[in-house]
Amino acid sequence: MMSLKTGRFPKKWRDSIPALVLLLVCFVVWQIMVDFFKIPLWLIPSPAAIAKAFWHTRDLLWTHTLTTIMETTTGFILSIIFGLVAGVVMVFSPMVKRLFYPLLIVLSQSPACILEKIAVPFSRPRDPDILLSSEAIGVKKHLLDLLHKNQTRS
Template identity: 30%
Template sequence: MNRPALRAALPPLVALVVLLSLWEAAVRLLVVPVWLVPPPSAVGAVGAREAGALLGAALTTGRAALVGFGLSAVLGVLVAVTLASSRMVERALYPYTLFLQTVPIVAIAPLLVLWFGPGPRAVAVSSFIVSLFPVIANTLTGLRSVEPPLRDMFRLYGAGRFATLWKLELPAAMPHLFTGLKIASGLSVIGAIVGEFVAGFSEGSAGLGILVLAAYRQLRTDLLFAAVLAASGLGLVLFGAVSLTGARLLRRWHPSAQGN
């Protein structure tokens, strides 16, 4: 690890060590029951013992989240391009995309089970619904942010609608698009977990949401914490992959990615 990376990583690592130390000391000094708030050492121990189960559950949840995230990325861009094609279309349809942001996914999750059956499909759809709106909203903002003189120049040279979209609007929208994808990457994991709370599992596969529910019902709070940390790690992996992809694509020409 080079020095700049080490300097960047050292402060959060030190803060993490201090936080875990304070947590461990507080739980032991106050004699807090393990089933109420387990110490970090107990969470780490159960994480090591149940590593296989946690990894399998994370893979199951990760597959559903990845499907939902992929669908939201593709359809989100297509919807944003459609909305950007006309102010009238945007005014007519954009308010309905807000439904995706405001609807409580827990409330409609039972409907997803009825429509798609219990298991991965309902979980993936839940992930898709939760992660779609940020992609639409940020991509649309990017498409609308093109400077008018550049549009005028494209018109002056006789560029058609598709050429303007492909060579001007989409490149200008890329930073906004990746911002939406970063937000959607974390939300896709949240949507998958919530979907698992209701949709359950099939074909012998259980995700992190099922593991959280099982640990809660058994009062295995240490395992519950470990499952939550695994879900957070899954979200961080997906977020990191999107961030790295965006940085590599944008670093040569956009200031937002300079120095990454």
């Protein structure tokens, strides 16, 4: 029998085994704790309930994943274009540089969560959930609704 060190597995996979085992143990302990203490689904769903919800909504999740990838890619490309144009304009116009450079310095030193509060209301003003500054509230509510529906089906 081949040992793990000299077996067919590449070194990078062999080096990943302890982390994968730890991850599996964490999921098993999580599942046991949720079942043993009868923790409500709305508080901490079990890994099995989460996996079931992912499976039942896989088409919806795939659609939203593709949309997110497209929006992220579009935003990244637009930010590159805007950054290049702004940089060229600032290089060739000292007045524009004096006007906007201090603002750029302040924004670059601000935590991302503050920038989100500034940018989000302008990104989709037609969506009232985003104006509450927490997509997290809407996403969590949606996921909990899905988990609850899947749990009641079982």
